[in-house]
Amino acid sequence: MRRSATGWPAARLLGPVVAAICCVSGCGSNQKPVSGRIQPARSITTTLPPAQILAQIKYLAVANGEPNPTDIQYVTTTGADAAKALSEAPPPGPAGAESVVLVAARGRFIGYGAKVPPGAALPTGTVITAVMDAATGALTEWGISDTFPQLATLGRVVKL
Numbered sequence: 001m002r003r004s005a006t007g008w009p010a011a012r013l014l015g016p017v018v019a020a021i022c023c024v025s026g027c028g029s030n031q032k033p034v035s036g037r038i039q040p041a042r043s044i045t046t047t048l049p050p051a052q053i054l055a056q057i058k059y060l061a062v063a064n065g066e067p068n069p070t071d072i073q074y075v076t077t078t079g080a081d082a083a084k085a086l087s088e089a090p091p092p093g094p095a096g097a098e099s100v101v102l103v104a105a106r107g108r109f110i111g112y113g114a115k116v117p118p119g120a121a122l123p124t125g126t127v128i129t130a131v132m133d134a135a136t137g138a139l140t141e142w143g144i145s146d147t148f149p150q151l152a153t154l155g156r157v158v159k160l
Helices: 010-022 050-063 079-085 093-097
Strands: 032-034 037-039 070-078 099-110 124-133 139-145
Touching: 050 070, 050 099, 050 124, 050 139, 070 079, 079 093, 079 099, 099 139
Parallel strands: none
Antiparallel strands: 032 037, 070 099, 099 124, 124 139
């Protein structure tokens, strides 16, 4: 199971954080899968510069034992679709319709920033992922696993 930085399943953290941000907007989602590709009902964009996205994932990689991450890619999508791509439960209500940036990188990661129970091993893996608010760049969740998410199913992939 993919764990967040706190050691709890990431979906438990993403929902409340994103829900707090989204409650004011009252946004909704009309997502329809077509031929295995998610077709958003509205334009999903980010104003974040690629350099900011790159800096965020590199910072996470270094903080978790990998000084030189490779194959760094991102896609702008909804919170709900990012959660599905990461095999998590989508955020409840309108929170899932908010635009996020899902970024992934390869390397050898040790979850030094993860909170684990006393005596438990730190999470390890070959892929680190981060979900960022597409408007502000705020990190809403991150995790380590051995599975690279299928970013191309979510939209246009940008390689950094």
